[in-house]
Amino acid sequence: NAGVTQTPKFQVLKTGQSMTLQCAQDMNHNSMYWYRQDPGMGLRLIYYSASEGTTDKGEVPNGYNVSRLNKREFSLRLESAAPSQTSVYFCAAEGRGFYEQYFGPGTRLTVT
Protein backbone atom coordinates (compact mmCIF):
# COMPACT_ATOMS: atom_id res chain seq x y z
CA ASN A 1 0.00 0.00 0.00
CA ALA A 2 2.99 2.24 -0.32
CA GLY A 3 2.03 5.83 -1.13
CA VAL A 4 -1.71 5.47 -1.91
CA THR A 5 -4.24 6.82 0.57
CA GLN A 6 -8.03 6.62 0.44
CA THR A 7 -10.75 8.34 2.41
CA PRO A 8 -13.07 7.43 3.97
CA LYS A 9 -12.36 3.89 5.16
CA PHE A 10 -16.03 3.10 5.75
CA GLN A 11 -19.26 4.73 4.59
CA VAL A 12 -22.95 3.95 4.81
CA LEU A 13 -25.30 5.69 2.40
CA LYS A 14 -29.01 5.62 1.81
CA THR A 15 -30.27 4.92 -1.70
CA GLY A 16 -30.17 8.11 -3.74
CA GLN A 17 -27.50 9.86 -1.69
CA SER A 18 -24.30 11.04 -3.29
CA MET A 19 -20.71 10.91 -2.14
CA THR A 20 -17.13 11.23 -3.35
CA LEU A 21 -14.36 8.79 -2.57
CA GLN A 22 -10.96 10.43 -2.42
CA CYS A 23 -7.65 8.94 -3.48
CA ALA A 24 -4.17 10.43 -3.42
CA GLN A 25 -0.74 9.10 -4.31
CA ASP A 26 2.64 10.51 -3.44
CA MET A 27 4.71 8.49 -5.89
CA ASN A 28 4.50 10.91 -8.83
CA HIS A 29 3.07 8.24 -11.13
CA ASN A 30 0.94 9.09 -14.12
CA SER A 31 -1.73 6.38 -14.10
CA MET A 32 -4.35 5.88 -11.43
CA TYR A 33 -7.27 3.46 -11.20
CA TRP A 34 -10.52 2.80 -9.38
CA TYR A 35 -11.65 -0.80 -8.82
CA ARG A 36 -14.56 -2.35 -7.01
CA GLN A 37 -14.55 -5.71 -5.26
CA ASP A 38 -17.84 -7.44 -4.60
CA PRO A 39 -18.04 -10.21 -1.97
CA GLY A 40 -16.18 -13.36 -3.02
CA MET A 41 -14.96 -11.87 -6.28
CA GLY A 42 -11.90 -10.35 -7.84
CA LEU A 43 -11.49 -6.65 -8.53
CA ARG A 44 -13.14 -5.02 -11.53
CA LEU A 45 -11.98 -1.78 -13.08
CA ILE A 46 -14.42 1.13 -12.90
CA TYR A 47 -12.40 4.00 -14.38
CA TYR A 48 -8.79 4.84 -14.93
CA SER A 49 -6.71 7.90 -15.67
CA ALA A 50 -3.56 7.57 -17.74
CA SER A 51 -2.45 11.10 -16.96
CA GLU A 52 -3.60 14.34 -15.40
CA GLY A 53 -6.72 15.60 -17.15
CA THR A 54 -7.62 12.32 -18.87
CA THR A 55 -10.03 9.62 -17.78
CA ASP A 56 -11.41 6.49 -19.44
CA LYS A 57 -14.06 3.92 -18.66
CA GLY A 58 -13.17 0.49 -17.43
CA GLU A 59 -15.27 -2.64 -17.21
CA VAL A 60 -18.05 -1.36 -14.90
CA PRO A 61 -18.37 2.46 -15.20
CA ASN A 62 -22.16 2.86 -14.98
CA GLY A 63 -23.31 4.93 -12.01
CA TYR A 64 -19.91 6.51 -11.40
CA ASN A 65 -18.01 9.61 -12.39
CA VAL A 66 -14.37 10.39 -11.83
CA SER A 67 -12.17 13.42 -11.69
CA ARG A 68 -8.40 13.62 -12.02
CA LEU A 69 -7.84 16.89 -10.26
CA ASN A 70 -4.06 16.85 -10.54
CA LYS A 71 -1.31 14.28 -10.75
CA ARG A 72 -1.75 13.28 -7.10
CA GLU A 73 -5.52 13.00 -6.76
CA PHE A 74 -8.17 10.86 -8.44
CA SER A 75 -11.70 10.94 -7.02
CA LEU A 76 -14.69 8.68 -7.62
CA ARG A 77 -18.20 10.07 -7.31
CA LEU A 78 -21.50 8.27 -6.87
CA GLU A 79 -24.20 10.73 -7.89
CA SER A 80 -27.19 8.64 -6.77
CA ALA A 81 -26.13 5.60 -4.78
CA ALA A 82 -27.88 2.26 -5.33
CA PRO A 83 -27.72 -0.94 -3.25
CA SER A 84 -25.91 -2.62 -6.18
CA GLN A 85 -23.00 -0.27 -5.47
CA THR A 86 -22.39 -1.84 -2.08
CA SER A 87 -18.81 -2.96 -2.43
CA VAL A 88 -15.22 -2.36 -1.40
CA TYR A 89 -13.56 0.29 -3.53
CA PHE A 90 -9.83 0.27 -4.19
CA CYS A 91 -7.76 3.02 -5.69
CA ALA A 92 -4.43 2.12 -7.28
CA ALA A 93 -1.49 3.92 -8.84
CA GLU A 94 0.75 2.44 -11.48
CA GLY A 95 4.02 0.79 -10.72
CA ARG A 96 6.96 0.47 -13.06
CA GLY A 97 5.59 -0.20 -16.53
CA PHE A 98 4.12 -3.70 -16.47
CA TYR A 99 5.10 -4.06 -12.87
CA GLU A 100 2.99 -3.89 -9.76
CA GLN A 101 0.18 -1.49 -9.17
CA TYR A 102 0.16 -0.01 -5.70
CA PHE A 103 -3.22 -0.29 -4.00
CA GLY A 104 -4.76 1.87 -1.35
CA PRO A 105 -6.32 0.29 1.76
CA GLY A 106 -9.86 0.34 0.32
CA THR A 107 -13.18 1.97 1.20
CA ARG A 108 -16.00 -0.28 2.37
CA LEU A 109 -19.27 1.23 1.13
CA THR A 110 -22.72 0.04 2.11
CA VAL A 111 -25.83 1.40 0.41
CA THR A 112 -29.11 0.66 2.18
Added chain:
Amino acid sequence: AQKITQTQPGMFVQEKEAVTLDCTYDTSDPSYGLFWYKQPSSGEMIFLIYQGSYDQQNATEGRYSLNFQKARKSANLVISASQLGDSAMYFCAMTANNAGNMLTFGGGTRLMVKP
Protein backbone atom coordinates in the same frame (compact mmCIF):
# COMPACT_ATOMS: atom_id res chain seq x y z
CA ALA B 1 -9.93 -8.57 -24.14
CA GLN B 2 -8.12 -10.41 -21.39
CA LYS B 3 -9.51 -13.16 -19.21
CA ILE B 4 -8.16 -14.83 -16.08
CA THR B 5 -9.53 -18.08 -14.68
CA GLN B 6 -8.85 -19.47 -11.22
CA THR B 7 -10.60 -22.81 -10.85
CA GLN B 8 -9.88 -23.49 -7.16
CA PRO B 9 -12.29 -21.56 -4.93
CA GLY B 10 -10.61 -22.88 -1.78
CA MET B 11 -7.62 -24.97 -0.82
CA PHE B 12 -6.11 -26.40 2.34
CA VAL B 13 -2.42 -26.99 2.88
CA GLN B 14 -0.50 -28.32 5.85
CA GLU B 15 1.94 -25.91 7.45
CA LYS B 16 5.48 -26.25 6.04
CA GLU B 17 4.26 -27.99 2.88
CA ALA B 18 4.29 -26.50 -0.63
CA VAL B 19 1.10 -25.55 -2.44
CA THR B 20 0.27 -24.63 -6.04
CA LEU B 21 -2.53 -22.21 -6.90
CA ASP B 22 -3.76 -22.49 -10.47
CA CYS B 23 -4.25 -19.67 -12.94
CA THR B 24 -4.97 -19.76 -16.66
CA TYR B 25 -5.24 -16.72 -18.86
CA ASP B 26 -6.38 -15.74 -22.30
CA THR B 27 -5.22 -12.85 -24.44
CA SER B 28 -4.48 -12.23 -28.09
CA ASP B 29 -1.74 -9.74 -27.26
CA PRO B 30 1.80 -11.17 -27.46
CA SER B 31 3.02 -8.67 -24.87
CA TYR B 32 1.49 -9.04 -21.43
CA GLY B 33 2.25 -9.24 -17.74
CA LEU B 34 0.99 -11.67 -15.12
CA PHE B 35 0.66 -10.88 -11.43
CA TRP B 36 -0.27 -12.52 -8.18
CA TYR B 37 -1.75 -10.56 -5.30
CA LYS B 38 -2.49 -11.66 -1.74
CA GLN B 39 -5.47 -10.32 0.16
CA PRO B 40 -5.47 -11.19 3.87
CA SER B 41 -8.58 -10.87 6.00
CA SER B 42 -7.65 -7.26 6.73
CA GLY B 43 -8.50 -6.48 3.10
CA GLU B 44 -5.44 -4.86 1.61
CA MET B 45 -4.04 -5.99 -1.72
CA ILE B 46 -0.42 -7.09 -1.46
CA PHE B 47 1.66 -7.57 -4.59
CA LEU B 48 3.56 -10.87 -4.56
CA ILE B 49 5.14 -11.59 -7.92
CA TYR B 50 5.25 -10.57 -11.56
CA GLN B 51 6.03 -12.44 -14.80
CA GLY B 52 6.44 -10.80 -18.19
CA SER B 53 5.39 -12.66 -21.32
CA TYR B 54 8.89 -12.41 -22.78
CA ASP B 55 10.70 -13.44 -19.63
CA GLN B 56 12.67 -16.62 -20.22
CA GLN B 57 12.95 -17.59 -16.58
CA ASN B 58 10.15 -18.23 -14.11
CA ALA B 59 9.82 -15.40 -11.61
CA THR B 60 10.74 -16.02 -7.99
CA GLU B 61 10.34 -13.86 -4.89
CA GLY B 62 11.40 -15.53 -1.68
CA ARG B 63 9.00 -18.40 -1.00
CA TYR B 64 6.88 -17.49 -4.03
CA SER B 65 7.53 -18.69 -7.53
CA LEU B 66 5.47 -18.41 -10.67
CA ASN B 67 5.31 -21.51 -12.86
CA PHE B 68 4.88 -19.89 -16.27
CA GLN B 69 3.85 -22.22 -19.10
CA LYS B 70 3.28 -19.96 -22.07
CA ALA B 71 2.02 -22.60 -24.52
CA ARG B 72 -0.59 -23.73 -22.00
CA LYS B 73 -1.39 -20.13 -20.99
CA SER B 74 -0.94 -20.93 -17.36
CA ALA B 75 0.72 -18.93 -14.58
CA ASN B 76 0.48 -20.98 -11.40
CA LEU B 77 1.71 -19.64 -8.08
CA VAL B 78 3.82 -21.96 -5.97
CA ILE B 79 4.24 -21.20 -2.29
CA SER B 80 6.96 -23.24 -0.64
CA ALA B 81 7.08 -24.04 3.09
CA SER B 82 3.60 -22.69 3.85
CA GLN B 83 3.15 -20.60 6.98
CA LEU B 84 0.02 -19.84 8.98
CA GLY B 85 0.27 -16.23 7.81
CA ASP B 86 -0.16 -17.38 4.22
CA SER B 87 -3.86 -18.00 4.89
CA ALA B 88 -5.58 -15.46 2.63
CA MET B 89 -7.28 -14.92 -0.71
CA TYR B 90 -4.94 -15.05 -3.68
CA PHE B 91 -5.72 -13.33 -6.95
CA CYS B 92 -4.12 -13.86 -10.31
CA ALA B 93 -4.23 -10.85 -12.63
CA MET B 94 -2.91 -9.74 -15.96
CA THR B 95 -2.37 -6.71 -18.09
CA ALA B 96 -1.61 -6.52 -21.78
CA ASN B 97 0.10 -4.06 -24.04
CA ASN B 98 -3.14 -3.24 -25.81
CA ALA B 99 -4.91 -2.60 -22.50
CA GLY B 100 -2.65 0.09 -21.16
CA ASN B 101 -1.73 -0.84 -17.63
CA MET B 102 -5.21 -1.99 -16.61
CA LEU B 103 -5.40 -5.16 -14.56
CA THR B 104 -7.90 -7.94 -15.18
CA PHE B 105 -8.40 -10.15 -12.13
CA GLY B 106 -9.47 -13.73 -11.64
CA GLY B 107 -12.07 -14.72 -9.07
CA GLY B 108 -9.50 -15.71 -6.47
CA THR B 109 -8.53 -18.77 -4.43
CA ARG B 110 -8.89 -18.91 -0.66
CA LEU B 111 -5.90 -20.66 0.87
CA MET B 112 -6.13 -22.02 4.37
CA VAL B 113 -2.98 -23.25 6.09
CA LYS B 114 -3.50 -25.92 8.75
CA PRO B 115 -1.16 -26.12 11.77
